[in-house]
Amino acid sequence: MRILVTGGAGYVGSHVVKLLGERGHQVLTYDNLSTGHRWAVLYGELVEADLGEEGKLEEVFQVFRPEAVMHFAASVVVPESVREPLKYYRNNVENAFKLIGVCLRFGVKAFVFSSSAAVYGVPEEVPVKEEAPLRPINPYGSSKVMVEQALEDCSRAYGLPYVSLRYFNVAGADPEARIGQASREPTHLITRALKAAAGRLPRIEIYGTDYPTPDGTCIRDYIHVEDLAEVHLLSLEYLLDGGRSRVYNCGYGRGHSVREVIEEVKRVTGVDFSVVEGPRRPGDPPELVADPSRIKAELGWSPRYGDLGSIIETAWRWERRLEDVLREA
Numbered sequence: 207m208r209i210l211v212t213g214g215a216g217y218v219g220s221h222v223v224k225l226l227g228e229r230g231h232q233v234l235t236y237d238n239l240s241t242g243h244r245w246a247v248l249y250g251e252l253v254e255a256d257l258g259e260e261g262k263l264e265e266v267f268q269v270f271r272p273e274a275v276m277h278f279a280a281s282v283v284v285p286e287s288v289r290e291p292l293k294y295y296r297n298n299v300e301n302a303f304k305l306i307g308v309c310l311r312f313g314v315k316a317f318v319f320s321s322s323a324a325v326y327g328v329p330e331e332v333p334v335k336e337e338a339p340l341r342p343i344n345p346y347g348s349s350k351v352m353v354e355q356a357l358e359d360c361s362r363a364y365g366l367p368y369v370s371l372r373y374f375n376v377a378g379a380d381p382e383a384r385i386g387q388a389s390r391e392p393t394h395l396i397t398r399a400l401k402a403a404a405g406r407l408p409r410i411e412i413y414g415t416d417y418p419t420p421d422g423t424c425i426r427d428y429i430h431v432e433d434l435a436e437v438h439l440l441s442l443e444y445l446l447d448g449g450r451s452r453v454y455n456c457g458y459g460r461g462h463s464v465r466e467v468i469e470e471v472k473r474v475t476g477v478d479f480s481v482v483e484g485p486r487r488p489g490d491p492p493e494l495v496a497d498p499s500r501i502k503a504e505l506g507w508s509p510r511y512g513d514l515g516s517i518i519e520t521a522w523r524w525e526r527r528l529e530d531v532l533r534e535a
């Protein structure tokens with residue numbers, strides 16, 4: 207099948223492109239390389255262009271004629287979205303609307319959207335079910351809610367079948383360490399802890415130790431990027447089998463505290479790096495854990511890497527290769 211992937215040179219997108227390529231699909235990546243990397247696209251053609259260029263997008267649709275579209279291209283840094291909301295509304299909302307319009311004009315049969323647990327804000331109940339109220343607490347989360355709303359309306363009005371995947375905390379890397387998280391200024395816990403282990407950061411800071419959790423630090427549901435990639439393929443197959451439009455939480459349903467993650471990183475790497483305790487980071491909910499019952503029941507998803515250790519092991523292998531990959535690029 208012909209699948210167009212926006213943001214296919216980015217972290218999650220590149221793992222999905224790899225999986226689609228391995229399963230024999232014809233993939234085209236559309237990415238402006240603002241945060242993605244050419245080397246991360248392991249299968250298919252890469253068109254370097256911005257989603258804002260609607261004419262270019264139409265041209266690509268005209269030639270490639272995608273049957274399905276997976277939409278990853280977006281800005282993803284929460285604090286930046288607070289400082290520069292318009293950038294998020296332009297990149298994440300306006301561009302998604304343009305893309306949806308083009309998909310409708312070209313008769314795309316299935317649309318898979320990268321959403322986020324940020325749509326829930328600070329959830330009242332954990333584990334979080336898909337029916338939980340959507341109360342984002344930053345422009346990044348709001349931008350995802352707006353696109354989900356547009357998809358729901360367009361699906362009803364024009365019959366564009368879609369699946370929206372609400373990611374919890376994505377981590378890990380390709381087990382063969384060909385691709386992985388490669389952002390220039392990583393903010394995520396596992397990546398930063400691995401950089402501390404590799405000696406690329408002097409220490410790691412724990413953002414808040416006075417949360418109402420057993421060890422006082424925040425709890426998150428970490429999902430391996432390879433398991434998440436599989437969810438995208440299952441979503442596509444589901445839609446093409448005639449499944450109705452749906453929203454799914456993507457997580458394992460199991461939480462780990464910041465302290466647990468740091469201990470596991472020390473165990474896997476064998477490095478006892480320096481850890482300091484600092485104040486809370488604004489906007490962090492104490493606990494964010496998915497209820498994955500719906501995705502398991504409806505898509506038959508069964509994760510292959512359901513433990514924190516293998517997430518960290520694959521990310522560690524990648525972290526040690528990253529500098530060489532960036533140097534060679």
Ligand code: UDP
Nearest residue numbers: 393394395396398411412413424464487490
């Ligand atoms: N965190 C931390 N130190 C860091 C990075 C993150 O204590 O250097 C905490 C952060 O406050 C949150 C958890 O780790 O409670 C996961 O944060 P991350 O940025 O990885 O993902 P988020 O949950 O914000 O999407």
